[in-house]
Amino acid sequence: MLLQDQVAIVTGAGSGIGRAIAMRLAEEGCLVGIFDLNAAGGADTRDAIATAGGRAWSYRVDISQASEIADALAQFTAAAGPVDVLVNNAGWDRAMPFLKTDFALWQRIVAINLYGPLHMHHAILPGMAERKRGKVINVASDAGRVGSSGEAVYAACKGGIIAFTKTMAREMARSNIQLNALCPGPTDTPLLADFAGEGESGRKLVAALEAAIPMRRLGKPDDYPGLVAFLASSDSDYITGQVISVSGGLTMAG
């Protein structure tokens, strides 16, 4: 196993992409901490990992609240040990043209997609720096690289996370902590279903996305865990501050 006895936290692992990542990290030998606002979803992932023979703990955590992170982190590290791998995956959006949005919505989107990961880094990187080892994988979005209509503030947060990842990769390089960003393209999860909306217009939007993707299909949660496992492993020790799009070729950059 690639990651035998490594201790990993995956935020938002109660659903979609995060669940698939948590399952794979457990398969690779990790002890997995699930930090999700959705306690039932987190518990389902924990149980699925246990059924598959893995080890996982689930905590109800709102990542926009530093104190909730601190409480769950104390419990998890007491059970599993110090954290080797952090996957910041939790995210949320409500699609709407920017001019129709208001400050309250901006605050919610920024709290979850920007402050949430910042709190996680602030809580976990000091321990990694002390032990001179650590891997961070930030799940951003192609929206943060190329923009996405109806997702202006979310895209701003994801672009912010990309810049933050690069900056932290520089700051933490001599502490032997590698940070990289993974940018999914449109992926078949509850988040995308919410974005597309129900009925005929939702189906049309999904069909248009599929037509624009060179591989002619949406992403699936299982398209991401392999890259995360690699970035969490020692095979990627000389890779840091990189931004990798996993999008069936929808976006390409030199």
Ligand SMILES: NC(=O)c1ccc[n+]([C@@H]2O[C@H](COP(=O)([O-])OP(=O)(O)OC[C@H]3O[C@@H](n4cnc5c(N)ncnc54)[C@H](O)[C@@H]3O)[C@@H](O)[C@H]2O)c1
């Ligand atoms: N689905 C896509 O098309 C797509 C595209 C690009 C990027 N992404 C990114 O991938 C990541 C995973 O998204 P997904 O599609 O699997 O979504 P999802 O809605 O299936 O899962 C997101 C999870 O995050 C959790 N979460 C939300 N707010 C939280 C908070 N404040 N604290 C803790 N947990 C919280 C939710 O409860 C949920 O379990 C997100 O960062 C998202 O922005 C998704």
